[in-house]
Amino acid sequence: MAAQRVWLLWRVGVFLAALTPLLFWSGQVAINAAGPEPGRYLLLNIGIGALWMLLLTLSLTPLTKLTRWKGFALIRRQLGLWTLAYATLHMLCYALFILGLNWALLGSEIIKRPYIIVGMIALIGLAVLGATSNRWAMKRLGKRWKPLHKFSYVILGLVLLHFFWVVRADMREWAIYAAIAALIMATRLPPVARTLPKLRHRLSRT
Numbered sequence: 001m002a003a004q005r006v007w008l009l010w011r012v013g014v015f016l017a018a019l020t021p022l023l024f025w026s027g028q029v030a031i032n033a034a035g036p037e038p039g040r041y042l043l044l045n046i047g048i049g050a051l052w053m054l055l056l057t058l059s060l061t062p063l064t065k066l067t068r069w070k071g072f073a074l075i076r077r078q079l080g081l082w083t084l085a086y087a088t089l090h091m092l093c094y095a096l097f098i099l100g101l102n103w104a105l106l107g108s109e110i111i112k113r114p115y116i117i118v119g120m121i122a123l124i125g126l127a128v129l130g131a132t133s134n135r136w137a138m139k140r141l142g143k144r145w146k147p148l149h150k151f152s153y154v155i156l157g158l159v160l161l162h163f164f165w166v167v168r169a170d171m172r173e174w175a176i177y178a179a180i181a182a183l184i185m186a187t188r189l190p191p192v193a194r195t196l197p198k199l200r201h202r203l204s205r206t
């Protein structure tokens with residue numbers, strides 16, 4: 001019972017930690033500290049937040065293998081859903097502050113900024129994964145669930161492409177995220193994945 005309470009606290013703590021950046025950015029807008037373009041401020045920060053959430057979600061499996069700590073596995077679905085929530089809010093910021101809800105502009109916008117299509121495909125992918133992350137969908141999909149959720153790797157690639165297309169001038173920030181993504185993906189390569197439990201044994205001995 002005590003253990004269950006600790007896990008609940010852990011989950012609630014993660015929930016509050018994931019919510020905090022959104023509250024902070026909204027607060028900055030509310031007190032006029034978000035610069036001359038608060039809409040763009042929200043759009044860009046929430047976009048980076050969505051990428052962070054995706055990277056954190058994908059790092060949980062290698063971290064579980066490395067540490068065997070149950071806590072990482074317990075928050076996987078929650079962080080996956082946070083990724084979807086951040087990405088949806090990012091898209092809503094675009095619709096509200098850039099398009100001004102004028103959907104007639106979308107066609108010319110897509111021609112001007114083709115990376116929007118890449119972002120849209122990534123968001124649709126995240127929505128499919130979010131909708132199939134519950135127990136019912138897991139049961140229904142059976143063996144197909146795992147391959148479907150490996151699509152998250154493709155989504156990560158799409159998001160990095162979307163981001164790459166946006167920056168152009170200074171690639172340093174993008175390169176840091178791409179390096180983190182490459183590291184997380186490398187832990188999934190079978191030879192690397194096999195060494196993680198061995199590394200855990202070695203670490204626990206020292």
Ligand code: HEM
Pocket residue numbers: 043044045047048050051054087090091094098116118119120121122123126159162163166167
């Ligand atoms: C319908 C889907 C999407 C739309 C319409 C969209 C739109 C945009 C726009 C307009 C920008 C800013 C470009 C500028 O500097 O003017 C942007 C940047 C960005 N987006 Fe998206 N996006 C979408 C999906 C996503 C998703 C799914 C993610 C991540 C999971 C994401 C992550 C980012 C990141 C990291 C940036 C760069 C932020 C920065 O430069 O600081 N976007 N997006």
